[in-house]
Every structure is written in structure tokens, then in C-alpha cells.
Amino acid sequence: MLDIGFEQKRETGLQYILDSMTACTPYGAELIKRTVPYASEQKAELIVELNNIERAVLGLAECGEDYRLLMQQLSLFKDIRRSLKKCMELPLSEVELFEIKRFLINLRSLVPLFETVDRSAGFENIELIGCESALKLLDPDEKSAAGFHISGSYSERLKSIRKEKREIEERIRRESDKDAREQLMQQRLITAAAEDAEEAKVRKEISKKLRAYVPDLEHNINCIARLDTTIQKALIALKYGAVKPEISDHVSFTDMINPMLSDKFQKQGRAFVPISVELKFGSTVITGANMGGKSVALKTIALNVMLCQMGFFAFAKSASIPVFDSMRFLFKEPFDPEYSLSSFGSEIIWLNEAASDIKNGRPVLIIADEFARGTNPDEGALIVRAVVKVFDSARCVAVFSTHYDQASQCASCHYQVKGLKNADIKKLAEKITDAKEGLKIIAKSMDYGLYKVEGKADCPRDALNICRLLALDKSILDEIKKSY
Amino acid sequence: MDYKTGRMLLNLLDGYPSVSILGMCKNAGKTTVLNRLISESAGSDALAITSIGRDGETADVVTGTKKPSIYIREGMMFATATGLLPQCDVTKEILFTTGFYTPMGEVVVLRALSDGNVQLAGPSMTEQLMKLKKVFLSFGAGRIFTDGAVSRKTLCDPGICDAAILCAGASCNKDMSEVIKDAAFFTSIFTLDEVREDEIPGGAKLFLRRSGSWEAAADSDAVDEVIRKEHFDHTRRLYMNGALTDSFLKKLFMAGEKGRGVEITVHDASKILLSRAVYEKFTRIKGRITVFRPFRLAAVAINPFSAYGHHFNKEAFLRQMQSAVSIPVINVEDLPDVGYRF
Structure with missing residues (x-):
């Protein structure tokens, strides 16, 4: 039985150690929280883990600045696992697509920082996979902007609805008569509803295409969790x-x-x-x-x-x-x-x-x-x-x-x-x-x-x-x- | 007022980048004021809006009356809860997710890529509002309007807002004179005189002014004892480092003659948690409240229409309000229409 109860974690001081660790990412935090002893048949994995910590301890001492940059970048990651799970079945909302795009942008910056550190460390079992085509899907205009919006380039129909809506909005701006303005407002609402329906269609399309990238994204999440935990374990080892x-x-x-x-x-x-x-x-x-x-x-x-x-x-x-x-x-x-x-x-x-x-x-x-x-x-x-x-x-x-x-x-x-x-x-x-x-x-x-x-x-x-x-x-x- | 450009409200807010619109009650006319400010600020600094709690519904959740929606222009930023996004019909660009959660979902920051209607539900904690302000500024906002309520004292925290417009409406009370008295009370709280001090004392709750400097009082809970036992400066001044409450002043009232004519300084208006009755009694015994960090209440906006069916005579309401407060009073509905000339 390797399942250690909370009471025993608290009493032995194990919980004290776990609580003192502040992971950079929500993924690392969860991995630390769920840490259990390796089973006897997982001896090889345990040895890999210990070797990785040894590499990180050495790296932190020798190239601390590289690790600082890496950790800074790690701290930008938010938890997108629920969105990924939802993506497999349902269309995602704009906010969820935004979060995935942020993840991909952060990943793009993380890869070279990780490679710098990994060149001397040579971590085992931690390999980040670039996801450029997924990012292109969420950034069709390749603006590399931080924000996300459902671009007109996803759908010709969306483009034309927006054009129509904009024309009404221009007229509202110019109209000085209150009643006429109110009428235009009603007209605008109808076009806005059409825009909303077309956006929903586009979101469905993007979500469907995104599904192909989910396994790679999940792989990266696991690697980020392991990398984060390894660094945290190395930091605590250095501290004591x-x-x-x-x-x-x-x-x-x-x-x-x-x-x-x-x-x-x-x-x-x-x-x-x-x-x-x-x-x-x-x-x-x-x-x-x-x-x-x-x-x-x-x-x-x-x-x-x-x-x-x-x-x-x-x-x-x-x-x-x-x-x-x-x-x-x-x-x-x-x-x-x-x-x-x-x-x-x-x-x-x-x-x-x-x-x-x-x-x-x-x-x-x-x-x-x-x-x-x-x-x-x-x-x-x-x-x-x-x-x-x-x-x-x-x-x-x-x-x-x-x-x-x-x-x-x-x-x-x-x-x-x-x-x-x-x-x-x-x-x-x-x-x-x-x-x-x-x-x-x-x-x-x-x-x-x-x-x-x-x-x-x-x-x-x-x-x-x-x-x-x-x-x-x-x-x-x-x-x-x-x-x- | 500048009738030529139509910037009648905005001109009162010159030099104050962060402004809150404080309603004395629900349906006090905040959205009308906000819409007016948005229209008037066309062509000026990049504008960002949010609210404390929920606002901008087409019908009031409580009374069911029809409410004006907030109509914003392309390029403006707004912060609202994800649950309200389906009701925002601007073309949206998501800029930032805050990690602040409301009953209607996480607060997100967006940019409007078209004109349109929005509904707002922003954060309500001081710290979150401060962070949100920073986010707005980082995305280039030059001016921030926050839709709020006088009950949210946070909004008078100088870290969050520099100025405000107070909205008083017929919905607040059936009795017009009560609405005016309340407005006069809030106006005096939000326009308190500033005390300049190079270094604001800290480390204790209550301070006495003695020989030209602030000294910590032994017991901050029993102000009556403090006043009886300890010796004041001739200036008779106290500094309350924290919230100034009814119970504090009630104790002061117990100090008899010695409690008369005292000046109490607080950090800023957000620290004043007094009821009108107690505040009025304090001023009757010649008490005075001052602040280290002043707050600017720019105007009182009145709304003679009530969501509950009774309406005030708009001329009488305006006239009486003007004589009760020392700042400009405006009925937005009576201002010349500026439309949406964004």
C-alpha cells in the first residue's frame, strides 16, 4: 500500500514540504499535490526523475539566469485542460479559444528557453513539441497579436454581415433625429444577431479543426508539468x-x-x-x-x-x-x-x-x-x-x-x-x-x-x-x- | 458648461482619468450618465469601462423596468463577466482574462471592434479593481469609467478613482426632500477638505495632534476615554487610521463638552462608513472631518423619473438640489442631444 493519508502526510512533515513548494504552472501545482511514491515496478521512472532533479540542481547553480527566464515564462501558463476536454465534443467559446491561443503563444516562447536549458541539462522524458499549425489556425491573419477575435478571414459571409452592420452603425452615428436613430438601432440588432449566428458556425469549425492538435497539446502540458515539478524539487533540494x-x-x-x-x-x-x-x-x-x-x-x-x-x-x-x-x-x-x-x-x-x-x-x-x-x-x-x-x-x-x-x-x-x-x-x-x-x-x-x-x-x-x-x-x- | 461642443459632463472631469459613476440607489440614472459620457468623449483618449457588480441590463433585474443599454463605440475597451458576453453585440476581441470570478463567470477584458451594446459585470474587490485598472492602462486606456454605487465605498479609494459623478433619482425615495438630504450628505463626504501632511502616520489606529505632530493614542476603541484623559493640542485634532464608523462617533458624543469641535482626519473618503444621522449630529456639535487624500465629486446628476411609478417635478428637483449642494447639478435628459456622433 503506497497510498499515504493526509494525516500521515501532515504528521511526518511531508505536507509541510509539499506546501512550501510554489509551482510556476497550475499543471506543476497539481502534479505536486498528487505526488505519490513510485511503485516497485516503476523503479526505472523513479531513477529518471531523480536524474532529472540532479541535472536541474546543477543547472540552477551554473546557469541560474536561464532558469529564471524559463520559470518566468512558465508562470504565464494558465490551465486549459477543461477547454481541451470540451473541444473534443463541443464548440469552444471565444474566451476558451483565446486561452488556447495564449497557451500556444506562450509555448512558442517557452520552446527556445527550454532548449537553452536542456542543451546542458539533457532532461530525460521532457520533450516539447512545437504547435505552429495550431497557432496558425487561431491566428489566421498571422498578426501574432495577443488578443483573439473571430476574424473575417474565417468566413466570407461573416465578412459581409459585418460590412452591413458597420454601414448601419455609421448611419446611427450620423443620425441626429432620436426616432430615426431608434429605428436604425432595431435594424442593427437584426444584423448583430446574424453576425452572432455566423460566429457560432465559425467557432464550431475552428473547434473541430483544433481537435487534431489536442493530443500534442496534452503531451506538452504533461511535459510542462514535469519540467515545473523537477525545477521545484531541485529548488527545495538546494534550499536544504x-x-x-x-x-x-x-x-x-x-x-x-x-x-x-x-x-x-x-x-x-x-x-x-x-x-x-x-x-x-x-x-x-x-x-x-x-x-x-x-x-x-x-x-x-x-x-x-x-x-x-x-x-x-x-x-x-x-x-x-x-x-x-x-x-x-x-x-x-x-x-x-x-x-x-x-x-x-x-x-x-x-x-x-x-x-x-x-x-x-x-x-x-x-x-x-x-x-x-x-x-x-x-x-x-x-x-x-x-x-x-x-x-x-x-x-x-x-x-x-x-x-x-x-x-x-x-x-x-x-x-x-x-x-x-x-x-x-x-x-x-x-x-x-x-x-x-x-x-x-x-x-x-x-x-x-x-x-x-x-x-x-x-x-x-x-x-x-x-x-x-x-x-x-x-x-x-x-x-x-x-x-x- | 460647454454647450457648443456638447461636452457638458466631460468638461467637469478634466484632468481626472479614472471616474466612477455612483448611484445612490438602483435606477438612479447611472447608465444615462455613462452613455452621455461615452458620447461626449468621442475622439478623445482611448476609453475603458467596467462596473462594480452588474449593470447595463435592458430590463432591471429587480423592478422589471426598461433600462437604457450601454452603447459603446468601436475601439473602446470593456471588462465584463463571460456569462454576459452573449448579450454584448459588439464585434469582440478578447484581450485578457483576469482570473477574477463573479457569479456570472470570469471577468474578461475586451476591445470592441464595432459599435454596439454591452452589459457590464466587473469585479467588486478593491484589489481586483486596482489590478483591472492596470490592465486597462497596459492596453492603452487613457480614461476609465466605472459604473458603481455609493454603497461601494471602494470606488472613492484614490487608488481606484480620482473623481465621480453622483446619481440621485426619484427611485431612491418617494420623498424628494429625503433624496436631496441624502445627496447633500454624500456630497459633503465626497468633497471633504484636504489636509496636507508630508508623512501620514501609521502603526496605530488612533492618533492625537500634540505639539504639532501626530502621537498614537493609548486606546483606539474608547475615544471618549482618550479625549477625557489625554491632552489635545489647541487644534483638537484626531487622525483615525482606518474606518470611521457610527460607533466611534457615538463614543465621542459621550465625551460631553470635550467632544465638541473636534476635527477628525481620515485617509480618504472610502474610510468613512457613517450614517447620515450620526454625521449630521457630529456637524451639529461643530465636528469636522478632513482627508489626507482628497476625492473629487464633480457633479450631481438627477433623474426625476422613478422605476417604481412616482415621479418628481423636474424643475423643483433641480432647483432644490442646486441649493442643497455646492457642486454643479445636471439633469442629463434635459441636456441637448448629442446622439452617437462618435
């Missing part, structure tokens, strides 16, 4: 210093970031600690303190894998992914009001779907944040260990964050968030008077880095420290300490 991912057989990222969270942290005055991971097929478990960044790590992995498979560069120093056949994410507790399932119930349904995905042997990505957290801890730990074990031997990259002990022993790989391990809690706690201040100090003292754990290691015990730092009510805190 993103890299082209390798398509291989494992997930690996060095110093990966999540722009949404990174920008959010920056506003709060803290830095995003880049994450490096190497995820082979099988299960990986991430453990660590509360507030230590486990969810951040999972969302960052999910975001970057999705982006790479959608034909974007990765927000990392190096990146590598296999082309997954399916991606399943579990972030917040899912709740299904339709079936009135509890959060645990919904998690089990989700798990079942993930379990069926791995059966066909094609690569699957599974990411779950604190699976089974809502049930009793003894059973929860048992369940998580079992799940980790099953996915560990399947052809999937499965990443679980958990607080349950020993889950990591069932996985072939274990990462830990350092958290407050190296902080002097007693000293820190002395300074804190309220929760708000505590939050700041926690953020400052927390080590958000992700480290690979070799050998055995249990979950860190930081919950009590967090309670202290958030200035938890003393009577409760004392009670906890008694049984600790």
Missing part, C-alpha cells in the same frame, strides 16, 4: 542541501533532518540534531527516554524514505533506499469511531494489514511509534516482543520505538536515544521552580542523538528524572521514590 538517494537494497541515511521539525525547533531556539541510521531488512528497535526524540527519529525516517520514493532528494548528507512495495506507519494511537474500536483494537487491525503485506515477499517499510502502549504493560511487552521477532525474519524494514524491556533482544538492530544519561539531574532539579522552566532545561540537557547499541541493553530509566525536572507535586514524587 538535500542529496540524491541511491536506489539499493537497504535504508541508510547520514545526518538526516526533518525540515518541518527543524524549522519548528529553530523557532523555539533549539537545534535539530541530525539523525544517521542504517536499517537492514528485519526489525530495528529504538529505545530511549521520554521526550528524547524517538518520535522525531521515526518521523524523520518515514519522511525521507517517502520523499525519496516520490522522486525527491533526501534531506541528508547521504541516502539510500530500496523501492518499497508498501509503507505502513503507526504514529498517534489510531482510533476508529466507525467500529468503535479502542486504540489497542485499532493497532491490532493495523498490525494485521502490515502482517499481510509482508506475505508476498516484496519489500515493505513498517514504522510504529510505541506499539501496544495502551494495553497492560506485561502483556504489551509480550506482544511487542513477538511482533518484533516475526518482522525480524520477514522481507521488510520494520522500525519500532518502545519502552518495553527486552524487545530489542528480538530485533537484529537496536538504536537508543541517549537522553539524560550524561546530565546531572540533581543539580538541574535544584534550579527548577515550575514546569515551564523545566521544559526548557530538559530540552537543553537532552542528548537527542541516536546511537547504535551493540550487545544487550535495557530501556533507560529516565521517567522519574523527567518528573523531577517538570517539578512534579512533592507528595506524589516522594511516594514514587519510596517504591522505586
Whole structure:
């Protein structure tokens, strides 16, 4: 399943990236909006897309002015797809014919600008086709004027009606008697109606002839959409210093970031600690303190894998992914009001779907944040260990964050968030008077880095420290300490 | 007035390239004025017309009365909604599609390749009108007429129009004296005195004049408190950076003696959203409104015929209107016919 829901796009920060892109054309904007990950059988297309972005990144850096002109020209295009669709069945209105003529004029100027850029870039799969004869159809007098009107050269009859109408109009201008003028006005209306009928006939004719060019126009629209998106993807890659991912057989990222969270942290005055991971097929478990960044790590992995498979560069120093056949994410507790399932119930349904995905042997990505957290801890730990074990031997990259002990022993790989391990809690706690201040100090003292754990290691015990730092009510805190 | 050339209305608008025709109500006689202006401006600058909302129907949508259509000449530009194009019988050249949508379709800009009738439905948002004006100018328009209504305060925004003609008709009220009082009220709002200031203050809603400069007032919502507590200059002046409303003035009335004789400056007439009653009360306590950006109301055009059946005595209407306002008053129907001598 490669269909990513809006909620997951929003939560991982994918929507943030898509929203930050401002396409030049309505075609590009729609393509970006509808971007989905490439399917595993579309690997070749994905590679073409990534190569095209690489060319655009290089081009933008080396001949920025050419790209600026190209983008400026792109921004003149309006959406004519509805008119093209209508054209296949019905005659077009004057305004629709005008829009198509504008498109053709804009296309004529775009072609040389694209060729300049393409000479050094050599984009694959983007070929613009000139449409001069279509333009000639809409500009029979070859005036190359910006406007459109139903020229008399389309029809002799139209020409003669207009001549007749003009003669009446001349007489109206000369007539000083009001009543006589009114009579001429009535006469004029009859000729104007005849003009209208003849224009309709001509419009029908032009629309019919235009049909032959619709496939070429649609081809150009698709190319413009791809060109626009490629440039936008290159621009965002340049903005965040993103890299082209390798398509291989494992997930690996060095110093990966999540722009949404990174920008959010920056506003709060803290830095995003880049994450490096190497995820082979099988299960990986991430453990660590509360507030230590486990969810951040999972969302960052999910975001970057999705982006790479959608034909974007990765927000990392190096990146590598296999082309997954399916991606399943579990972030917040899912709740299904339709079936009135509890959060645990919904998690089990989700798990079942993930379990069926791995059966066909094609690569699957599974990411779950604190699976089974809502049930009793003894059973929860048992369940998580079992799940980790099953996915560990399947052809999937499965990443679980958990607080349950020993889950990591069932996985072939274990990462830990350092958290407050190296902080002097007693000293820190002395300074804190309220929760708000505590939050700041926690953020400052927390080590958000992700480290690979070799050998055995249990979950860190930081919950009590967090309670202290958030200035938890003393009577409760004392009670906890008694049984600790 | 220039009876020789027939340019009786147009001469009042000399030096104002962008003019709106403001109706005090429906059927106030705007189309008659617009047609007259089009006829009178034959041979002068390239003309462009549009309207705020819909206008130019042969029958009024609300009352069903027969209305004059707008008859334009070859070469003129006009902006209207695509839905009205079938009712425009000029030979058309499409010049530009604006991307502004009305209930009757997108607003498009056209050039008339022949004389003929048009119906207008232009944009209604300030920003759109400003953009449309730019489009007209880019296609070579030298003069723009906008058909509008006094309720569209946007049209007195100096960014959109420099001058206007006010249309007052018998359709506005059965009582002639009420029509005249309303016209006098709008006339005073649209002919407010200009205050010259090198730099218009910003960054706050309300300012007080103190020792020769504008100072932001602490609380813009409670003007009565401001006046009671803070110290004015002897000039007793305020600058309202935003809309001047009834509720603002009503609070001022609560300030008692201190609220008398105050001068309130606003940016331009489009910011004045006052009812006649409140404005009249304000002038009774010697209040005065001034503007940084003046607007020129060139004339009042009267229409003694009502779409609802009652008609005013045209001589009395003209005479009484003339004594109520300080600008020229014209009954277009009584002007010598200029026909369509384009």
C-alpha cells in the first residue's frame, strides 16, 4: 500500500514540504499535490526523475539566469485542460479559444528557453513539441497579436454581415433625429444577431479543426508539468542541501533532518540534531527516554524514505533506499469511531494489514511509534516482543520505538536515544521552580542523538528524572521514590 | 458648461482619468450618465469601462423596468463577466482574462471592434479593481469609467478613482426632500477638505495632534476615554487610521463638552462608513472631518423619473438640489442631444 493519508502526510512533515513548494504552472501545482511514491515496478521512472532533479540542481547553480527566464515564462501558463476536454465534443467559446491561443503563444516562447536549458541539462522524458499549425489556425491573419477575435478571414459571409452592420452603425452615428436613430438601432440588432449566428458556425469549425492538435497539446502540458515539478524539487533540494538517494537494497541515511521539525525547533531556539541510521531488512528497535526524540527519529525516517520514493532528494548528507512495495506507519494511537474500536483494537487491525503485506515477499517499510502502549504493560511487552521477532525474519524494514524491556533482544538492530544519561539531574532539579522552566532545561540537557547499541541493553530509566525536572507535586514524587 | 461642443459632463472631469459613476440607489440614472459620457468623449483618449457588480441590463433585474443599454463605440475597451458576453453585440476581441470570478463567470477584458451594446459585470474587490485598472492602462486606456454605487465605498479609494459623478433619482425615495438630504450628505463626504501632511502616520489606529505632530493614542476603541484623559493640542485634532464608523462617533458624543469641535482626519473618503444621522449630529456639535487624500465629486446628476411609478417635478428637483449642494447639478435628459456622433 503506497497510498499515504493526509494525516500521515501532515504528521511526518511531508505536507509541510509539499506546501512550501510554489509551482510556476497550475499543471506543476497539481502534479505536486498528487505526488505519490513510485511503485516497485516503476523503479526505472523513479531513477529518471531523480536524474532529472540532479541535472536541474546543477543547472540552477551554473546557469541560474536561464532558469529564471524559463520559470518566468512558465508562470504565464494558465490551465486549459477543461477547454481541451470540451473541444473534443463541443464548440469552444471565444474566451476558451483565446486561452488556447495564449497557451500556444506562450509555448512558442517557452520552446527556445527550454532548449537553452536542456542543451546542458539533457532532461530525460521532457520533450516539447512545437504547435505552429495550431497557432496558425487561431491566428489566421498571422498578426501574432495577443488578443483573439473571430476574424473575417474565417468566413466570407461573416465578412459581409459585418460590412452591413458597420454601414448601419455609421448611419446611427450620423443620425441626429432620436426616432430615426431608434429605428436604425432595431435594424442593427437584426444584423448583430446574424453576425452572432455566423460566429457560432465559425467557432464550431475552428473547434473541430483544433481537435487534431489536442493530443500534442496534452503531451506538452504533461511535459510542462514535469519540467515545473523537477525545477521545484531541485529548488527545495538546494534550499536544504538535500542529496540524491541511491536506489539499493537497504535504508541508510547520514545526518538526516526533518525540515518541518527543524524549522519548528529553530523557532523555539533549539537545534535539530541530525539523525544517521542504517536499517537492514528485519526489525530495528529504538529505545530511549521520554521526550528524547524517538518520535522525531521515526518521523524523520518515514519522511525521507517517502520523499525519496516520490522522486525527491533526501534531506541528508547521504541516502539510500530500496523501492518499497508498501509503507505502513503507526504514529498517534489510531482510533476508529466507525467500529468503535479502542486504540489497542485499532493497532491490532493495523498490525494485521502490515502482517499481510509482508506475505508476498516484496519489500515493505513498517514504522510504529510505541506499539501496544495502551494495553497492560506485561502483556504489551509480550506482544511487542513477538511482533518484533516475526518482522525480524520477514522481507521488510520494520522500525519500532518502545519502552518495553527486552524487545530489542528480538530485533537484529537496536538504536537508543541517549537522553539524560550524561546530565546531572540533581543539580538541574535544584534550579527548577515550575514546569515551564523545566521544559526548557530538559530540552537543553537532552542528548537527542541516536546511537547504535551493540550487545544487550535495557530501556533507560529516565521517567522519574523527567518528573523531577517538570517539578512534579512533592507528595506524589516522594511516594514514587519510596517504591522505586 | 460647454454647450457648443456638447461636452457638458466631460468638461467637469478634466484632468481626472479614472471616474466612477455612483448611484445612490438602483435606477438612479447611472447608465444615462455613462452613455452621455461615452458620447461626449468621442475622439478623445482611448476609453475603458467596467462596473462594480452588474449593470447595463435592458430590463432591471429587480423592478422589471426598461433600462437604457450601454452603447459603446468601436475601439473602446470593456471588462465584463463571460456569462454576459452573449448579450454584448459588439464585434469582440478578447484581450485578457483576469482570473477574477463573479457569479456570472470570469471577468474578461475586451476591445470592441464595432459599435454596439454591452452589459457590464466587473469585479467588486478593491484589489481586483486596482489590478483591472492596470490592465486597462497596459492596453492603452487613457480614461476609465466605472459604473458603481455609493454603497461601494471602494470606488472613492484614490487608488481606484480620482473623481465621480453622483446619481440621485426619484427611485431612491418617494420623498424628494429625503433624496436631496441624502445627496447633500454624500456630497459633503465626497468633497471633504484636504489636509496636507508630508508623512501620514501609521502603526496605530488612533492618533492625537500634540505639539504639532501626530502621537498614537493609548486606546483606539474608547475615544471618549482618550479625549477625557489625554491632552489635545489647541487644534483638537484626531487622525483615525482606518474606518470611521457610527460607533466611534457615538463614543465621542459621550465625551460631553470635550467632544465638541473636534476635527477628525481620515485617509480618504472610502474610510468613512457613517450614517447620515450620526454625521449630521457630529456637524451639529461643530465636528469636522478632513482627508489626507482628497476625492473629487464633480457633479450631481438627477433623474426625476422613478422605476417604481412616482415621479418628481423636474424643475423643483433641480432647483432644490442646486441649493442643497455646492457642486454643479445636471439633469442629463434635459441636456441637448448629442446622439452617437462618435
